[in-house]
């Protein structure tokens with residue numbers, strides 16, 4: 147089945163340290179995935195409302211449809227106009243590298259993608275950082291430098307407009323580590339995979355704004371220790387940020403939109419299933435159907451810079 151990226155959720159002390167992580171499997175990974183998940187499930191019970199992710203991943207791996215449209219979901223026509231009954235009030239939007247592709251930033255997968263030139267294991271894992279910090283810094287320093295050469299596009303601008311004008315709850319969850327959403331003006335935004343413009347000191351655990359190259363000799367602005375500052379990026383094997391906040395938003399969402407993401411990396415790829423499970427209408431906008439395409443009520447194929455402004459116009463009409 148090729149490369150597989152699978153989520154896991156680890157139960158910590160009384161659930162207080164529970165979190166998600168990213169994992170990769172190579173080759174024919176089904177047996178490995180199931181064994182891995184069974185190992186986790188056998189190790190710990192996963193209680194609580196927000197702990198359905200493991201079960202949903204198992205369902206996905208076993209190709210069981212977990213989406214359960216509610217009666218309202220089936221009955222509701224696809225209408226956004228808040229003046230005609232507010233069918234949709236709370237929105238969660240997931241974005242991926244495809245939304246920034248129209249600004250000139252490379253995506254990860256496919257021809258000329260970032261993972262074509264680099265192995266994930268060499269630049270995007272804690273082990274890689276321990277083994278060869280120089281290579282890892284070079285990779286992220288180059289990507290940080292590239293930010294200065296690009297601008298938000300019409301899709302970022304449209305989401306910022308939606309954020310500013312939508313009267314209900316709204317959360318933009320981006321997997322992107324670029325800063326194009328905020329430069330376009332988005333406020334209700336979180337970066338679940340970290341940010342290129344943030345540094346994290348392993349000596350004092352502070353996070354801070356970082357611009358320019360970081361390199362191995364960077365000094366922490368908080369504790370002044372040198373050589374312990376790393377990119378504030380979630381690597382494979384680490385926990386994505388803000389999962390609890392994301393799950394809470396999904397539980398309230400009645401509209402979920404996924405934009406420019408391949409659906410290859412969990413837990414981000416599983417958000418659509420949570421959204422559906424909670425009764426949200428789910429739409430994807432992408433160049434091609436994502437790996438989780440079957441979970442969406444509606445798919446619009448094309449470039450984000452064209453699809454997203456039109457969709458936002460619909461929502462705000």
Ligand code: OAD
Nearest residue numbers: 242243244247253254255321406407408411432433449450
């Ligand atoms: P991918 O590179 O996996 O997928 C990008 C998606 O965007 C693909 O499905 C493309 O077809 C689509 N696409 C490309 N250009 C587009 C355009 N102009 N308009 C609309 N869609 C377009 O990137 P992600 O799904 O974001 O994680 O990758 C998810 C995660 O995998 C990343 O956050 C990163 C990576 O490993 C970490 O580094 C932890």
